[in-house]
Amino acid sequence: MTHHSSSDALQMSSEEMRTLGYQIVDMIVDHFEHVEDISLATRADRRTLEQRLREPLPEEGSPVEQVLEQLQRDVFANVVPLDHPRFFAFIPGPNNFVSVMADALTSGFNAFAGTWRLAPGTAQVELVTIDWLRQLCGLPETAGGLFVGGGSLATLTALATARHIKLADNIQDAVVYCSDQTHSASDRALKLLGFAPQQLRRLPSDASFRLSTDALIRAIEEDRAAGKRPFCVIGNAGTTNTGAVDPLAIMVDICRAQDLWLHIDAAHGGAAILTEQGQCLLQGLELADSLALDPHKWLFQPYEIGCVLTRQSRWLYETFSVLPEILKDVAGREEEVNFRDYGIQLTRSTRTLKLWMSLKVFGLAAFRHAIERGIALAEYAETLLRQSPGWEVLTPAQLGIVTFRYVGRSQGDVNALNQRILDAMFADGFAFLTSTLLRGQTALRLCIINPRTTEADIQGTLQRLTQFGESLSDS
Numbered sequence: 001m002t003h004h005s006s007s008d009a010l011q012m013s014s015e016e017m018r019t020l021g022y023q024i025v026d027m028i029v030d031h032f033e034h035v036e037d038i039s040l041a042t043r044a045d046r047r048t049l050e051q052r053l054r055e056p057l058p059e060e061g062s063p064v065e066q067v068l069e070q071l072q073r074d075v076f077a078n079v080v081p082l083d084h085p086r087f088f089a090f091i092p093g094p095n096n097f098v099s100v101m102a103d104a105l106t107s108g109f110n111a112f113a114g115t116w117r118l119a120p121g122t123a124q125v126e127l128v129t130i131d132w133l134r135q136l137c138g139l140p141e142t143a144g145g146l147f148v149g150g151g152s153l154a155t156l157t158a159l160a161t162a163r164h165i166k167l168a169d170n171i172q173d174a175v176v177y178c179s180d181q182t183h184s185a186s187d188r189a190l191k192l193l194g195f196a197p198q199q200l201r202r203l204p205s206d207a208s209f210r211l212s213t214d215a216l217i218r219a220i221e222e223d224r225a226a227g228k229r230p231f232c233v234i235g236n237a238g239t240t241n242t243g244a245v246d247p248l249a250i251m252v253d254i255c256r257a258q259d260l261w262l263h264i265d266a267a268h269g270g271a272a273i274l275t276e277q278g279q280c281l282l283q284g285l286e287l288a289d290s291l292a293l294d295p296h297k298w299l300f301q302p303y304e305i306g307c308v309l310t311r312q313s314r315w316l317y318e319t320f321s322v323l324p325e326i327l328k329d330v331a332g333r334e335e336e337v338n339f340r341d342y343g344i345q346l347t348r349s350t351r352t353l354k355l356w357m358s359l360k361v362f363g364l365a366a367f368r369h370a371i372e373r374g375i376a377l378a379e380y381a382e383t384l385l386r387q388s389p390g391w392e393v394l395t396p397a398q399l400g401i402v403t404f405r406y407v408g409r410s411q412g413d414v415n416a417l418n419q420r421i422l423d424a425m426f427a428d429g430f431a432f433l434t435s436t437l438l439r440g441q442t443a444l445r446l447c448i449i450n451p452r453t454t455e456a457d458i459q460g461t462l463q464r465l466t467q468f469g470e471s472l473s474d475s
């Protein structure tokens with residue numbers, strides 16, 4: 001008999017496992033404690049990383065300490081920390097330690113979350129957690145959903161359901177409407193679902209970057225008159241650009257009157273429903289046919305967790321269920337929910353534990369306060385900008401996002417000046433922000449949703465931006 005070592009069975013002794021586990025916990029805790037000391041300046045380029053990380057496929061193993069060291073030095077040191085309190089670009093990812101540990105447990109127990117018979121425990125936790133989100137969003141008890149990899153997959157799942165339920169999958173001449181501020185996740189989803197680009201009508205938004213409902217009604221009428229089949233409207237509950245919320249309640253009325261599916265992209269703004277201000281802003285959310293949420297944004301979860309909710313849980317089932325021979329034995333009774341029948345994945349891990357555990361450990365009130373803090377800090381940034389000569393606020397603080405630009409005394413190209421300010425910030429590394437284009441104007445943008453961000457972080461960032469603005473407009 002040939003010698004069979006434990007590492008051939010991909011095993012470690014319990015001692016080795018504990019040592020490795022504690023070492024990794026130490027690394028993670030260290031990251032949480034010192035993340036604000038990490039520079040936000042640009043990382044290594046492709047050539048450098050090719051040199052450091054390119055190697056032949058390792059036939060023999062090497063000591064785990066060595067691999068961890070390399071991971072720290074070459075990999076994590078080259079990841080911009082999206083959980084840094086001065087990371088204000090795109091949508092930051094301020095996660096929490098409880099959820100990180102829940103992710104470790106999820107892969108440690110490797111629970112298969114596609115089939116009730118195999119893992120009723122995790123399926124029930126998913127049912128309960130989905131139902132918590134349903135309650136928060138005010139959808140009826142008939143609603144259901146599932147956790148997916150992110151907002152893009154939630155959008156794809158929702159629009160596939162809309163296509164099936166509303167069109168019986170016949171997309172000929174069907175038209176979808178949204179504002180020009182809608183996230184590209186919707187374009188991609190429709191493309192994958194077979195729609196031609198012209199079947200998505202991106203309508204001009206109003207002065208506040210909200211969908212113009214007059215333009216929507218006109219477009220629907222025109223399309224009907226031309227023999228097209230309007231079938232779906234995509235509303236925004238917090239655009240990525242400016243945090244704008246479309247007039248959801250009016251869109252609900254239009255969709256009901258016109259028999260259209262209303263999908264709402266609440267990937268960024270949905271979490272604000274926990275707050276009083278958010279509840280006012282998001283009125284109408286509760287009447288959507290489908291919703292895309294993204295707990296890995298403003299519900300402080302590590303990547304990847306998105307969530308799709310539909311007004312009727314059975315709509316997902318009708319769209320996605322198939323029952324091949326191999327799964328017959330685990331078809332299950334009616335009350336046994338098999339999440340494999342509600343979305344694209346058959347084999348799926350439970351993405352739920354992190355959200356469930358962190359909600360239970362911290363409590364909803366802590367989440368609410370953390371979200372309120374982001375809303376308030378963006379308002380604080382807006383106040384400072386309005387008091388500072390040289391700055392122009394382009395869109396007021398909305399759902400944690402404020403956009404602005406430096407005009408100074410400059411007679412020159414304001415767009416180019418703001419681009420240069422941004423480049424100076426990238427090189428500086430104190431804070432990380434990005435720009436967007438608003439009606440041809442380069443807008444600097446702060447998305448402030450990290451509850452660990454302080455007033456001093458905002459002041460320091462704006463001070464630097466002003467310094468760069470002054471020196472670059474003089475040059």
Ligand SMILES: Cc1ncc(COP(=O)(O)O)c(C=O)c1O
Pocket residue numbers: 091149150151152153183185238239240265266267268294306
């Ligand atoms: C409004 C909005 N919708 C959809 C998405 C896509 O979500 P994800 O990146 O999680 O796939 C984003 C991501 O930034 C977003 O801001």
